[in-house]
Amino acid sequence: MFKRIAFSVNGKAFNFEVDIRESLLGLLRNRLGYTGAKKGCGVGECGACSVLIDGVPFDSCIYLAVWADGKEITTIEGVASKSGELSDVQKAYVEEGAVQCGFCTPGLVLTTTALTESGEDYTRDELKRELSGHLCRCTGYQSIIKAAEKSLEGHICTCVDSPHYKQQQEKK
Amino acid sequence: MYDIAGYYEVDTVSEAAALLAENPKFRLIAGGTDVLIKMHGGQLEDVELLSLRKIKALERIRKAEDGTISIGAMATFSQVFEDPILREMIPILTEAAISMGGPQIRNIATIGGNVCNGATSADSASSLFALNAQLKLEDQQGERLVPIREFYLGPGKVALKPGEILTEILISPDDYQGFGGQYIKFAMREAMDIATLAVSVICKLQGKTFAQVRIGLGVAGPTPLRCLEAEAYAKGKEISTATVAEIGKLAVKSAKARTSWRASKEYREHLVEELVQRALKTAIVNAGGEELV
Numbered sequence: 176m177f178k179r180i181a182f183s184v185n186g187k188a189f190n191f192e193v194d195i196r197e198s199l200l201g202l203l204r205n206r207l208g209y210t211g212a213k214k215g216c217g218v219g220e221c222g223a224c225s226v227l228i229d230g231v232p233f234d235s236c237i238y239l240a241v242w243a244d245g246k247e248i249t250t251i252e253g254v255a256s257k258s259g260e261l262s263d264v265q266k267a268y269v270e271e272g273a274v275q276c277g278f279c280t281p282g283l284v285l286t287t288t289a290l291t292e293s294g295e296d297y298t299r300d301e302l303k304r305e306l307s308g309h310l311c312r313c314t315g316y317q318s319i320i321k322a323a324e325k326s327l328e329g330h331i332c333t334c335v336d337s338p339h340y341k342q343q344q345e346k347k
Numbered sequence: 348m349y350d351i352a353g354y355y356e357v358d359t360v361s362e363a364a365a366l367l368a369e370n371p372k373f374r375l376i377a378g379g380t381d382v383l384i385k386m387h388g389g390q391l392e393d394v395e396l397l398s399l400r401k402i403k404a405l406e407r408i409r410k411a412e413d414g415t416i417s418i419g420a421m422a423t424f425s426q427v428f429e430d431p432i433l434r435e436m437i438p439i440l441t442e443a444a445i446s447m448g449g450p451q452i453r454n455i456a457t458i459g460g461n462v463c464n465g466a467t468s469a470d471s472a473s474s475l476f477a478l479n480a481q482l483k484l485e486d487q488q489g490e491r492l493v494p495i496r497e498f499y500l501g502p503g504k505v506a507l508k509p510g511e512i513l514t515e516i517l518i519s520p521d522d523y524q525g526f527g528g529q530y531i532k533f534a535m536r537e538a539m540d541i542a543t544l545a546v547s548v549i550c551k552l553q554g555k556t557f558a559q560v561r562i563g564l565g566v567a568g569p570t571p572l573r574c575l576e577a578e579a580y581a582k583g584k585e586i587s588t589a590t591v592a593e594i595g596k597l598a599v600k601s602a603k604a605r606t607s608w609r610a611s612k613e614y615r616e617h618l619v620e621e622l623v624q625r626a627l628k629t630a631i632v633n634a635g636g637e638e639l640v
Contacts, residue, residue: 176351176353176354196350196351197348198348202348214478216543218384218388219451219452222449232450232451233454234452234455237380237387239349239354241356241377242400286451304445307537308448308450308538310539
């Protein structure tokens with residue numbers, strides 16, 4: 176069974192028939208060539224397949240391709256500028272040495288990008304929570320957190336006396 | 348590729364109910380974080396899916412004039428966590444929501460799917476039990492309300508009749524107004540983990556005594572459950588560490604914990620006794636009482 180859907184990937188519009196059995200990850204990798212999204216666990220635990228759908232991170236391995244109808248998808252291929260210059264988030268990951276084998280990196284960069292684009296402030300604990308859907312089996316978490324903090328400079332609160340921290344505590 | 352034999356989607360509950368009445372074998376899919384995982388594991392094969400994803404009306408969270416809170420079955424865990432009404436009125440549910448999975452899962456997994464999957468470890472369940480949530484089930488003939496305690500029948504088994512769809516979760520004002528609560532999820536990791544034990548406690552105080560205490564437990568038995576004996580004991584008792592300790596002990600009597608690879612029966616019972624006390628102590632403060640030292 177096939178279904179016609181229209182969607183965009185990194186600003187490029189697509190309109191074609193997808194197999195209803197296909198995951199978005201399969202569609203992106205096998206039919207469109209966006210191999211930056213990685214297949215890790217295949218059950219939504221590791222986050223290697225994460226892509227942004229209308230700006231929000233999702234695990235594309237457990238997202239049916241037919242659900243992408245009408246959506247704007249961003250993969251890691253769409254993060255750098257057209258001329259090839261890395262985005263600020265990508266630069267932060269390079270500068271902090273937050274990339275080892277690189278398998279978790281596309282997902283982490285995309286989630287971090289979504290956080291920077293939200294314009295919101297995060298405490299360190301909240302930042303860790305927002306990144307918790309990505310497993311790094313090289314266990315390079317310290318550098319990853321540093322890179323994410325660098326990307327969110329001005330929006331990270333590390334001081335317990337700050338108004339933001341107090342506000343968060345009151346909410347709890 | 349997933350083993351899907353057919354895929355259908357509709358825009359309204361009535362269309363979904365009509366299609367489901369014609370084809371009782373259709374499997375409903377919401378966020379897919381349970382259904383697709385089961386397919387991946389080979390537990391579900393060759394299924395025809397009826398998707399509820401396009402029914403926007405089911406995503407709504409609102410408070411009616413009489414104070415009844417209504418949560419659409421298709422509200423995602425992220426929506427539940429971020430909802431200002433729920434955060435203010437029933438924080439034990441929003442805290443449960445943020446404890447589930449990781450961000451990408453919370454962005455798609457729905458509260459209705461969590462309940463209908465029938466797992467004792469469902470992160471929303473212990474809080475919904477403590478809050479006496481009512482579930483609105485609709486089919487082609489009409490709708491009925493089922494208390495959540497009667498909905499869970501056994502592991503993975505719920506009281507949905509063929510053709511029925513869970514559309515709303517309702518919480519009456521008598522079940523949350525004036526209560527203070529606390530939710531504790533005990534797991535090996537702080538994210539992306541299934542609870543070893545989940546405890547949700549709410550209490551209402553009257554001067555120096557407990558007017559009411561309600562205790563919901565997850566993973567303490569084949570289904571989520573309530574500690575009715577401990578709750579009955581608490582009624583009218585003085586708020587003291589001795590009373591709280593006795594409530595913790597009595598809570599273990601309602602638990603039907605078993606040994607699994609995550610934890611032994613004895614360990615889970617120890618957790619019930621200890622975590623019920625901890626949750627209740629915080630709940631007392633949240634209900635306006637003095638901190639017990």
